[in-house]
Amino acid sequence: xxxxxxxxxxxxxxxxxxxxxxxxxxxxxxxxxxxxxxxxxxxxxxxxxxxxxxxxxxxxxxxxxxxxxxxxxxxxxxxxxxxxxxxxxxxxxxxxxxxxxxxxxxxxxxxxxxxxxxxxxxxxxxxxxxxxxxxxxxxxxxxxxxxxxxxxxxxxxxxxxxxxxxxxxxx
Amino acid sequence: xxxxxxxxxxxxxxxxxxxxxxxxxxxxxxxxxxxxxxxxxxxxxxxxxxxxxxxxxxxxxxxxxxxxxxxxxxxxxxxxxxxxxxxxxxxxxxxxxxxxxxxxxxxxxxxxxxxxxxxxxxxxxxxxxxxxxxxxxxxxxxxxxxxxxxxxxxxxxxxxxxxxxxxxxxxxxxxxxxxxxxxxxxxxxxxxxxxxxxxxxxxxxxxxxxxxxxxxxxxxxxxxxxxxxxx
Numbered sequence: 001x002x003x004x005x006x007x008x009x010x011x012x013x014x015x016x017x018x019x020x021x022x023x024x025x026x027x028x029x030x031x032x033x034x035x036x037x038x039x040x041x042x043x044x045x046x047x048x049x050x051x052x053x054x055x056x057x058x059x060x061x062x063x064x065x066x067x068x069x070x071x072x073x074x075x076x077x078x079x080x081x082x083x084x085x086x087x088x089x090x091x092x093x094x095x096x097x098x099x100x101x102x103x104x105x106x107x108x109x110x111x112x113x114x115x116x117x118x119x120x121x122x123x124x125x126x127x128x129x130x131x132x133x134x135x136x137x138x139x140x141x142x143x144x145x146x147x148x149x150x151x152x153x154x155x156x157x158x159x160x161x162x163x164x165x166x167x168x169x170x171x
Numbered sequence: 172x173x174x175x176x177x178x179x180x181x182x183x184x185x186x187x188x189x190x191x192x193x194x195x196x197x198x199x200x201x202x203x204x205x206x207x208x209x210x211x212x213x214x215x216x217x218x219x220x221x222x223x224x225x226x227x228x229x230x231x232x233x234x235x236x237x238x239x240x241x242x243x244x245x246x247x248x249x250x251x252x253x254x255x256x257x258x259x260x261x262x263x264x265x266x267x268x269x270x271x272x273x274x275x276x277x278x279x280x281x282x283x284x285x286x287x288x289x290x291x292x293x294x295x296x297x298x299x300x301x302x303x304x305x306x307x308x309x310x311x312x313x314x315x316x317x318x319x320x321x322x323x324x325x326x327x328x329x330x331x332x333x334x335x336x337x338x339x340x341x342x343x344x345x346x347x348x349x350x351x352x353x354x355x356x357x358x359x360x361x362x363x364x365x366x367x368x369x370x371x372x373x374x375x376x377x378x379x380x381x382x383x384x385x386x387x388x389x390x391x392x393x394x395x396x397x398x399x400x401x402x
Contacts, residue, residue, distance in 0.1 A: 027195075047195055047215065067195075067215055068248060089248050089301050114301070114318040114336045115352065132336075132352045153255055153283040157223045161285075 014052050018166050019061075023158060026165040028065075034078065039063070043158045055079060062151060064158070069093065084148055088114070111139070180212070194243075201234035205292065207371070208241040216243075217250035220285040234285065238292035238309065240370045248301045252321035252339075253285040291327065293370045304337075308345070310368040317354075328364050 014030055017037040025046035030036055032052030038044070039061035047067040050057055055073035060083035065071070069091045073079035079093065087093060112118065116130045124130070127139045181189040186206035193212035196202065198219030210216070221234040234251050243249070290307045297315030304319045308327035313319065317331055320339035325331075329343050332350035343349055348358040381395060 046197055067217070067250075068246075089250065114320075115316070115334070150255055150283070153281065154253065157253070157283040157285070160223055161219055161221065 013169065016169050018170060022166055023155075023162050023164040024166050024169060025162050026168055028169075030169050034073070034076075039083065041152075041155055043155055043162060045069075045162065057081075060085065062148075062155060063087070064151070064155065066091070084151055086151065181209075198234060201232050203233055203236040205237060205239040205241070207239050208237055208243070210243045211245045211247075213246045214243045215248045215250075217248075220251050220253065222286065223282065223284045233287050235288050235290070237290045238294065240292055241290060241294045241296075242370050243296045244298045244300075244315070246299045247296045249288065249290075249296070250301075250303055251285045251288040252303045252305055253283060254322065255281045255283045286322070293368060295368075295370055297333070303339075310365050312368050328360060328368060330360060330364070330368065 014032045015035045016030060017035065018024065019038060019040035019042070021040045022038050022042050022044070024038070024044040025048075027046040028044045028048045028050070030050045030052075032050075032054075034052040034054070034056040036050055036052050036056070037058045039059060041061055042059055042063040042065070044050075044065045045067040048065045049068075049070045049072075050065075051070070051072045053072070055076045056078035057071060057073055058078065059065070059081045062084045063081060064086045066087060066089045068089055069087045071079065071081075071087070071093045081087070081093070111129045111131075112124075116132075116134065118124060118130070125138070128136055129139045130136050178192075180193070181191055183189050184204070186204070188204045188206060188208045188210070190196070190204075190210045191212040191214070194210045195213070195215040196210075197215075197217055198221065200218070201221045202216060202218035204210075216235060218234045221232050235249055237243075237249075286305060288303075288305060288307075290302075290304075291309035291311070293310045294307055295312045296302060297313055297317065299315055300313050300317040300319070302313065302317075302319045303321045304323040304325055305321075307319075307325045308329070310328045311325055311331070312329070313331045314333040314335070316334045318336045319325070319331075320337050320341060322339055323337050323341045323343070325337075325343045326345040328346050330348050331337070331343075331354065332348065334352070335350050335354040336352040337343070337349065337354040341354070343354075343356065346360040346362070346364060347356040348360055349355065350357050377399070
């Protein structure tokens with residue numbers, strides 16, 4: 001008996017632009033009607049949800065989008081995630097612009113700790129670290145380059161571990 | 172045609188693990204469940220994030236080892252921690268990995284690799300908690316919405332309160348009560364804490380059930396064994 005079609009497959013696929021070196025797991029979900037663009041060397045873990053029902057999604061190069069994350073742009077202006085961004089497990093991203101090297105408008109090289117929240121319309125400056133119950137500080141250690149190198153190694157190892165199936169998402 | 176098998180929500184394995192059909196288990200060949208462990212719906216276990224450097228002789232390719240009588244609640248996530256390793260460049264690897272040579276460092280290669288995660292017996296993980304610890308001892312209760320950072324080590328008999336965020340690389344000693352963001356030890360647990368943290372029915376209840384059933388049917392060794400298997 002053939003397996004029953006899953007309801008998620010009945011939903012129309014969004015127009016996607018995937019770079020050739022993207023690692024995208026088969027069980028990631030890309031839904032919606034607006035286009036989704038994913039840059040080179042980005043890793044999308046299984047069960048990550050990218051929903052472009054309300055606006056386009058653009059993800060830069062060298063990003064890691066972990067499982068159980070939800071990326072949903074709030075309006076038609078869309079959501080842009082810069083280069084080298086790691087979106088960790090269980091995160092919800094509904095902001096508009098996320099700067100390069102960081103994890104609402106978030107500046108460059110920011111780090112948001114676990115379970116922290118950024119309110120609507122808030123602008124987080126470059127190099128900010130948000131931690132604990134909403135405390136903030138500016139990271140002046142200048143380790144952005146080192147972190148970027150670590151991230152690239154991380155992506156190299158994930159390339160081995162996560163079976164990629166971009167053809168499922170191209171239409 | 173054979174009769175249609177009734178499909179329950181849980182699949183039971185030979186060792187008594189109950190795994191929800193709606194759970195997300197990736198890389199199941201790298202996961203060890205000790206037995207009597209319950210995995211609820213929507214629970215994510217990342218067994219696919221295994222070591223990428225040469226595995227050691229003992230652990231092989233195991234990514235996550237869970238002990239007996241563990242309970243993983245809905246929407247919890249277990250994922251092994253990862254870091255960049257520094258170790259001498261093996262001569263047999265070809266092509267050679269990226270090499271970093273500092274002024275005072277020997278020839279090192281730095282590669283990112285995940286490390287196996289070990290969880291003891293009687294560990295409860297609450298709803299929506301994310302666990303990236305390296306080691307969790309036995310009799311550990313993690314309440315809901317907690318985040319256990321990468322490479323954290325939690326020893327035996329620890330209670331972690333709701334919404335706690337444990338920073339990466341933290342070591343939590345035995346018999347502690349942990350809460351807050353970042354999670355700190357706020358109190359000590361009494362020496363009797365182990366009984367309260369057990370995820371199995373306490374022995375006196377098991378005896379009660381045995382006596383209850385014994386009232387209805389004759390108690391043979393087989394019946395007692397069956398009861399123990401059920402519990």
